[in-house]
Amino acid sequence: MALEIVASCVNCWACEPLCPSQAIYEAKPHFLIDAKKCTECEGDFADTQCATICPIEGAILDAVGVALNPPGSLTGIPPARMAEAMAELQAH
């Protein structure tokens, strides 16, 4: 059981000092979680710390690959509205 950081990570360093297992490390092109060390914070915190401070929707996945912060959950922007706005910008 381990969480995973994926390509949308912006390397903001917020998660790294919070990890109770020191499983998170700086890497290129983005931070990574050592699957052997990650405990999903079990026994340490009620919420997984990296996913709880991460500001980027979709950047951290759970053990089965589901985003812990799905689209719209952190910014409050409804995904449909976001898609609409991006389509409008592309059209210009």
Place this chain on the structure above:
Amino acid sequence: MELKVLDQAETEAPKSGCSAGSCGSTDDQLSHLPEDIRQKVHNHPCYSEDAHHYFARMHVAVAPACNIQCHYCNRKYDCANESRPGVVSELLTPDQAVKKTMAVAANIPQMTVLGIAGPGDPLANPERTFATFRELSEKAPDIKLCVSTNGLALPDAVDELAKHNIDHVTITINCVDPEVGAKIYPWIFWNNRRIKGEKGAKILIEQQQKGLEMLVERGILVKVNSVMIPGINDQHLQEVSRIVKQKGAFLHNVMPLIAEAEHGTFYGVMGQRGPKASELQALQDACAGDMNMMRHCRQCRADAVGLLGEDRGSEFTMDKIEAMEIDYDAAMEKRAKVHAAIEEELAAKAAKSSATTVVPVEMLDGRSKPRPVLMAVATTGGGVINQHFGHATEFLVYEGSAEGARFIGHRKVADLYCSGNDTCGDGESVLGGIIRALEGCEAVLCSKIGYEPWEMLEEAGIQPNGEHAMEPIEDAVMAVYREMLEMGKLDAPLADEEAQATA
């Protein structure tokens, strides 16, 4: 909101007196600060319209992490407001930041201030932020240090801040009411949890206020930044201003929201608009009865280098800095000389500037008080009108009134009217943009102006004026104001003001 009428009456009164900065050197918001505070900030480029043409500042981007989310910020592209727009900031380690700061200090001796402003929250990155401050206060004691924060982690950081050479802290306070806060901050990270809505906003507000009080207790100057968000906190910011002043903040900087869909921020995507220049000014004026207001903030980036409004960051990228050999002792000597020369120049200028250029009472002739007038000024600095209209990237806005001239703010223009090549075909649309940027101004004072823009400005109700080239700005503004008065242009209030007054 009905109650606000009383407040407005209260805040109107001091405008004609000294507390609103309308006497003496009205250009300078610092003129009515207590002497000890003025001593601390007189060479800080961010705190005085005058000083920022002489002294430079820089930011180092050592603090990437943040502990809250703001609706005007997109963490993917850094923050559009709060002095950190842009995607290109080169994140520095504390060692690199120290190296860069000393390289800039040696090469731009006018640089007096080093700030840490992000791109996240400096106090959410305490190790990196304080390592930078610690090393700099040892190695470069002639540089003032400052930091800006959202305030969440501030109470825990106050003692550490007090240990270093830090005499200014900026706290961004957008509200004192959790209900308003929930519309600005979707969540905070607190005690290992993500806390959303009013509950999160309430904790943030409490931490900000506590941090403000603790800093004031320790004699550290506190400036408060607020982002003005129409329909969200615009009315509320007057109360914020009153409260932070009461608690001892020395300056309040109300900045306009920047929100564009392409920034990908909540406000940008959801179509929240920023304030118009006239709305921003009205709010700053309403707050000014209670508080020193900052009028010339350029909302610069988290890695800006140089004088306000310019960015020399590209001269100091890490690869260039690594190649520089810096003898800081020699640099400090040179810097001290440069600073002394600037002080001398500023003092001479202050002594020379006419005491006040108030409209003489006899000219009023028993008429009712003439209305104030906004004028745009093209200047490259030095307190004089010395810029060609077509070369101005921004205009300073002054208000002329029977009480004298006072600095109101600045208006950026998107494109130069005259870029000096063959692109003049676009001149007309560019000029349209400039005219929109100068909304509310009735005159524009510059050293020179071409025939074509002259005509279009006149048509738009903005009188161009090139007769006061190289004159001190306040004197020129009052000379034009008196002319307008003599011509009988100031007797009747403007149509839209009348409408506002009766609204």
